[in-house]
Amino acid sequence: MPGQNEETKVIFHLLYHAMLLVIEMLVVLLVLSVVVSGCRLTYQFCYEVFGSVSKEQAPGRDIDFEIEEDDTMYRVAKRLSTEGLIVNPYSFYARTLMMERSRTKLYPGSYLLNTAMDYEEIIDRLTVNE
Numbered sequence: 001m002p003g004q005n006e007e008t009k010v011i012f013h014l015l016y017h018a019m020l021l022v023i024e025m026l027v028v029l030l031v032l033s034v035v036v037s038g039c040r041l042t043y044q045f046c047y048e049v050f051g052s053v054s055k056e057q058a059p060g061r062d063i064d065f066e067i068e069e070d071d072t073m074y075r076v077a078k079r080l081s082t083e084g085l086i087v088n089p090y091s092f093y094a095r096t097l098m099m100e101r102s103r104t105k106l107y108p109g110s111y112l113l114n115t116a117m118d119y120e121e122i123i124d125r126l127t128v129n130e
Contacts, residue, residue: 045090045091045094048087048091048092048095048119049091049094049098050095052119053086053087054087054116054117054118055084055085055086055116056115056116057116058116060114060115060116061084061114061115062114063083063084063085063112063113063115064110065080065083065111065113065126066109066110066111067106067107067108067109067110067111067126068108069108071106071108072106073093073096073104073106074089074093076106076126077090077093077096080092080122084115085113085115085122086119086122091119092119092122095119095123099123103127104127105127106126106127107126107127107128111125111126113125
């Protein structure tokens with residue numbers, strides 16, 4: 001009997017350490033998964049801010065877009081996204097924040113935009129006083 005009790009302790013000790021190892025591996029996999037997802041989302045956002053991104057490929061669809069007198073660039077970005085003209089309102093807005101202020105002054109009016117236009121083309125169209 002005394003030998004059996006020692007064997008049981010050793011088995012439980014081994015099982016305990018095996019379970020700890022499995023839990024540690026799961027935590028490492030979870031952290032790794034979060035890091036990889038964060039990197040992927042960061043890359044995607046940065047590509048949208050600095051790259052040439054359009055909602056659709058050419059020829060796209062023409063959409064009439066109105067800019068009111070009191071519209072801000074942030075509100076315009078939200079509406080552009082809602083109307084299907086841009087991929088992400090936050091990356092569009094971030095792009096405008098990095099531009100010279102004179103290049104991002106909005107002019108009220110009606111604009112014909114296309115879903116195949118990239119962010120730069122849309123910004124150029126909305127900020128040129130015709």
